[in-house]
Amino acid sequence: MKNILLSLTLLFSFFSSFSQSDFTERQLIENTIDLYFEGWATGDTTKLSKVMHESCQLKNYREGQFFEYSKNKYLSFFKPHERTPNLETRIINIDITNNMGSAKVEISTSSRLFTDYFNLMKTSQGWKIADKVSTSKTHKTFDLGAIKPEKEILYEGLKRPWSMAFLTEKEVLISEKEGDLVKLNLETKTKTVIQGFPKDMADSIGFFHAGDNTGKFEVLIDPSFESNKYIYLSYAAQSSLGTTTKVIRAKLENNTLSQIKVLFVADPFSRDRYHYGGGMAFDAEGKLYFTVGERLFNEKDEPSLPLAQNIEDKRGKIYRINTDGSIPEDNPDFGKNATPGLYAIGIRAAQGLALNPNTKSIWFSEHGTHQGDEINILKPGANYGWPIKTTGKYRYTEYAPKAIEGSVYTDPKWFWTHTVAPTGLLFYKGDEFKAWNGNLLVGGLSRGSLWRIVMEGEIIKSTEELFVNDRMRIRKILQSPMGKLYILTDEQNGKLIRIKNKAF
Template sequence: MNKFIILICISIIGCKKNETPISVYSKTKPVKETIIDSLKHPWSMAFLSEDEVLVSEKDRDLLRVNLSSKKKKIIKGFPGDLTDSIRTVWRGDNSGIFEVLLHPDFKTNNQLYISYAAKKQGKGSATKVIRAILQNDSLTDIKTILEAGPFTREYFHYGGGMTFGSDGKLYITMGERLFREIDEPEIPIAQDLKDKRGKIYRLNYDGSVPDDNPDFGDGAVPGVFATGIRAAQGITIDPKTGNIWFTEHGTRQGDEVNQLKAGANYGWPIITTGGYRSRDYVPPTITDAIYTDPVWYWPHTVAPTGLLFYTGEEFPEWKNDLLVPGLSKGSLWRFNIENDTIKSAEELFIDDRVRSRKIAQSPKGKLYMLTDEDNGKIVRIKNNTLQN
């Protein structure tokens, strides 16, 4: 089966709301070039300049990496409550350092935000977000922005994705942390407004709650912007429209691409586009609940992660398209979007698969991808068409 036919088959079984998606096969020929290797399951990268980036590793360190000289330097001063990864003995451990995000005014204030799995003696771990100042390759003036307890011994679905909106607010994804649906309490975690997990938050730069956040009623967790989240990692802004999009992991299939709406309930675990890991699980009925459909979902497992709207010049055909990497199938998806509707989809690198954690763009528009491996890499994605 040739590549064109494979793309058609895959795109037809990907689904979007109200209409059948159109498969595309672009003339652009992207190729991969490894720039940096020997990273320990890298999760996120933030550009300090065209050549220097901060890279977070799930396995322990926050690094300053020079893409030209290949030199790496560990950032000192990370909080001492970072979890001790047990991935060496259990590959299912999802803990570590997650997103690193520069403050919009980083050039003047040196502030950045970091999400990670924090530990508490005898209780397990929880997702935590801090703000700090980067000074002389050390973190100083550390302040907790959000801590999504309770601390548990579940090592899954931390969330931790972050982005800034055009409204000047910080948006944070928070996973529900459970592995099996059968362990859900009577009111499922992602539906419980008193539980910090399974939500998306909208906060001011200092961690306070904006006055214009949705009102979820008495007793609701402060800062919640949307509910019904299982395991959202990637979140990004469309610079053309200002709308925010995020990816969502299903269990047995049901991975999604969603657009974030104020006060929306994305349904987990009451509704899902896939199945349940606990096959005998029957979700409760929540009276008067209104659920928001995904913009796109895959019936096969993709495990979509850190997404990006492409605004560079190297791939003219991709301008303003949404790029979504995946862990499970290890490829890269390109979605063409018009009026917040996905018009076409293309799966890239189907013959060169690797667990792909994050897609990022440099200040000058170069495209990079992080691979989630023991020997993790920063990969440059180049337009081979321009070189032929």
């Protein structure tokens, strides 16, 4: 649930601009309900009236009887007062069809639990509550701060899944690194293969050897997917010269990819089958970021000017482009010979990218060699140092890179002193794990770790490893549209797992 103490300025501005592209319909409904909560908690009839349609009817079940009220009658019960002590609110679920919706919410006071069922409709003034049915009972207050995470396996049999993207609360796209792009229905547990994936994908099936990283990587849906049906995919592409990282856009309709557009090819193709990168994320403005790994396994193969430091070489970099593949005008300028779209250099093997919704900054995870695993905040034009500077050790112990005159390196925000192999990132925002709001969750392949990183602005204050007695190689962490928390495990029998709060 969104913080019910959002400023009234933001809430009222929402009603005057509900069609802004950076809000989803679900977020708009949440804003309506949050304002209802605030009015209920303080007896503010102006706020309550704002979110209720003029024709709104309210029904209450109490002591075995139904009571029905008009909007005006209902509002007459409220008087302005200080916020009710020990009051907690939460949105249980929201369902939307076109311009109609429904929601179940709870309001908990020190003595009673109120459960409301709303029908909502979208009007020219925003989403309004059309009617409400409610009931209440005496109870012990729910402690939204209590945290008891547990795992629930929802589906298994995935072929080393790499990424996922929710189409709806019930359907999720999953890219299998060693299999297909599939759509999984979480209710029926049925899996549908998406047709039309490019034929030039390289994978390790029939060619597997230790450390082979080929296959499908990220799947990402467009911020305007409901209208344009675009998705974005990264994968290891192959040619007669070897393999490399490729990023494409495609239209997804009728479980088939069409209108495929190549956005980026990280040539040159090479025989190395490592460190492709492939992580992708959108920023708050809808710009697309993606990572390309350095591709080398051992530092002894570095040229005199290391690949990740060479602005003319596409490897070992992070890029920022528009969704059609064009280059944003405000990208950093690395010089006339730099690869178009270049945003940051000095990257070894970054996979996870995530938007911090509070600061609007992009963060990324970075694989070291022996140790040197990092969490970084992405800055335009930054150089993250590899291989000149690292928090770990080199595989080739005799490697001694030469300093590059004039280079300034950006330090990580965090690094581990042991190997974690960090993958997907997620800034948690929700009600189920309320005490985790604003925390960064990070999955890891080494020893099968899941980390919770406590943030204060852009400063990492502390870290906690979760499920230390139940380790699984974790590839991706994501929340559903309703805020439910999921992970993908990196296994031949890969699993989609829901992380639930047992105390919730």
